Amino acid sequence: MTAISTVSIPLKPQLGISARNSILLTLFVALIFTLIISAGIGAVQIPASRVLELLTIPPFSDKWQSIPQEYMQQAMVLWNIRLPRLLLGVLTGASLAVSGAAMQALLRNPLAEPSLVGVSGGAAVFAAAGIVLGGTWMPALHNLIGEFALPSFAFIGSLGVTVLIFAISTRQGRTSVALMLLAGIAISSLCIALIGLLTFLATDIQIRTLNFWSLGSLGAATWPMVSMVVCLAGISVVVLLKQAGALNTLALGEVQAQLLGVSVKKLNRLCIATIALSVGAVVSVTGIIGFIGLVAPHLVRLTFGPDQRLVMPASALVGAILVLLSDLIARTISAPTEIPVGIITALLGVPFFLVLLFRMRRKIGI
Amino acid sequence: MLEILNASLKVGHRSLLDNISFTIQPGEFVAVCGPNGAGKSSLIRLISGEIKPANGHVRWHGKDIAAWNLLHLARHRALLQQRCEVGFDYTAMEVILLGRHPHHQGATRNVDVRIAELALAEVEGRHLADQIYSTLSGGEQARVQMARVLAQIWEPSDSPKLLLLDEPTAALDPRQQHRILSVAKQWARKGDVAVVAIVHDLNLAAQYADRIALLREGKLQTIDTVHAVVTPEAVEACFDLPCVLLTHPDGGTPMVAARRNIN
Structure with missing residues (x-):
């Protein structure tokens, strides 16, 4: 038996914390830049x-009164609308x-995505049902918990679908990509049908709101709404980001993750709940x-590799930039009419999805 | 000390393991051999704590393996599985660094990278470091996983450690088979690691193991020193394979060669 090979091959330096931080900082600056540009256009x-x-x-504020009259309209638009x-x-x-990113790690496949597997659809159906069928008690609930009334309905839907998708597509720690996608198709079709049904029961004003849901729009944003989303989605995102290291170990399978000290059951539950809550x-x-x-x-994985500790925070920034740019297109392309931002993200996302599907053909089992 | 006491395992009505008892001390290398379906992998899974015995106990230093703190166990016990697929395009180095997760649970430290490099050198795999794990050959993947489990229990510790290897040599060429088992033996020799390895090749096991356990149909046939186990009688009884006894010229370890089967 010869001794350990002593030839030293220089290793590519691992992406250290400093490299990671500079990537995140760059993306953050890009996000700020996008925000400032988007704030001015319209x-x-x-x-x-x-x-x-x-x-x-x-x-x-005291200085608000000192804004010159010719800029007042801009100030109002910026603060109240943009x-x-x-x-x-x-x-x-x-x-x-x-x-x-978290769903992909949990289900160990790169095609898991909230809208694709019906999690967003489930949330939309329940929120829509809350509006249309809420009748007299929905306003009462709204009086009680304000902006949190609608998301609490949506949460029931997103949680239900997430649990269902996991139950259908995973067995003994293994996930079937095909089953997950098929279940997603079925659930999404059901959601579309249910939202369609609800539009027939809705009043004219409600129909306008329901049309939002099918195609997605940021147009209804108000400050109370934003603060609600900061509370629920913001906290969920922070909790999910903290699980990045543990989610990495799942790449080795549930058994190894458990042997590496990760309580897989707890991790699954925590992530499912927070994904459902934020969505x-x-x-x-x-x-x-x-x-x-x-x-x-x-996009992040292609550029920087699959380490969840970078993928998750970087995805958050890239996702934010993508939505801002899509929304910018949606509200300017046919101005003064606004088109739903969901149309833009679908135009962007579907070809992307098909390319991924094409590249994954062998793994899915065709 | 690892104690297996009257452990049984059942799936439905089928008995996978039947009343198994033995103990292993830190510093010892035990090879588990037996025909296909003898329950070798089930035994390793039982010892790792992944599955619980239907009856009996698996104890690690006097305490039920399931009762240990998950993280403490993760730092002292590592399992190499037969096949380990890795989702997403992690490099070999990143896979090995996953073995360091129980030690930092967050950001990888310089010491983790250093340990991962040394672990990869231990399996002669430095050239694999930056390659995408899923594109490696089966044997290369096995070596990277070996490095990963070594990295997991690398540091000296006050508590003894447990290294479980489920067919570490199955996908390897002869040189690497010897390499991996000699590494396993060195680790046991350091004194604070108990090694349990499933090895199909009895002659290979005989060259490195301190003791060999023969398993057949879920029952422990024998567990004893190499010289006591590697005999034509024991092998024939376990594998239904008529054999002759040879002696390895290096160090006189016993070997068996199957008789030619001409029908």
Whole structure:
């Protein structure tokens, strides 16, 4: 037996913490840049420099009165319309992307995505049912818990579908990609049918809201809504990001993850609940914005590798940027008419999905 | 000390393991041999704590293996599985670093990277470091997984450690088979690691193991020193294979050669 080979081959340095931080910092700067640009574009144009200036003067502050009359309209639009919409876009993109990345790790396949497997659909159906069938007690619930009324309905739907998808597609720690996709198709079709049914029971005003859900839009953003999403989706995203290291070990399979000190059952439950909560909260106000959870994690993995500790936070930033850009297109391409942002993300996401499907043919079993 | 006491395992009505008892001390290398379906993998899974025995106990230092703290166990016990697929395009190095998760549970430290490099060198695999794990050959994957389990229990510790290897040599060429088993033996020799390895090749096991356990139809036929177990009688009884006894010129370890089967 010869001794250990002494020839030293220089190893590619591992992506250290500093490299990781600089990637995240770069993406964060890109996000801020996107925010400032998007804040200025629309029916009322605001130059970037004025956006920055007006951001320092919140409404009801002492300086608000000192804004010159010619800029007042811009200030109102920025603070009351653009900012809540942009923040909702950031939260939506981050939640969907992180939920997608977490689902992919949990189900050990890269095609898992909240809208694709029907989690967003489930949330939308329950939120829609809350509006249409809520009758007298929905306003009462709204009085009681305010903006949290609708997302709590949506949460029931997203949680139910997530649990169902896991139950159908996993067995003894293994996941069938084909079963997951088929179950997703069935559940999504059911959701579309149920939302369709609800539109027939709805009043005219309700129909306008329901149309949101089928195609997704950030147009209804208000500050109370944004603060609700910050609470629910924001917290869920933080909890999910903390699981990144444990989710990495799942790549070795559930048995090895458990042997590596990860309590797999607890991890599964925690992630399912937080994914459902963040998707539910987002969908209850934006409707179904698809494919962000697929595209963002994949762009990150293609560029920086599969380490969840980088994939998840980077996906959050990329997801936010993607939603902001899609929304920018959606509200400017046929101005003054706005098209639903879900149409843009689908146009972006479906070809992406098909390419992935093509590359995965052998693994899925064709 | 690892104690297996009257352990049985059943799936439905089928008995996978039947009343197995033996003990292993740290510093000892025990090879488990037996025909296909004898229950070898079930035994390893039982010892790892992945599955619980229907009857009997598996104890690690006097305490039921299931009662140990998950993280403490993760730092002191590692299992190499027969086939280990890795989802997503992790590099070999990243796979080995997953073995360090129980030690940092968050950000990889420099010491983890250093240990992962040394572990990969231990299996002569430094050139594999940056390759995508799923594109490696079966044998290369097995070596990377070996490095991963070594990295998992690398540091010296006050508590003894347990290294479980389910057919570590199955996919390897002869040189690597010897390499892996000699590494396993060295680790046992360091004194604080108990090694249990399933090895199909009895002659290979005889060259490295301290004791050999023969398993057949879920029953422990014998567990004893190499010289006591590697005999034509024991082998024939366990494998239904008529054999002759040879002696390895290096160190005189016993070997068996199957008689030619001409019908």
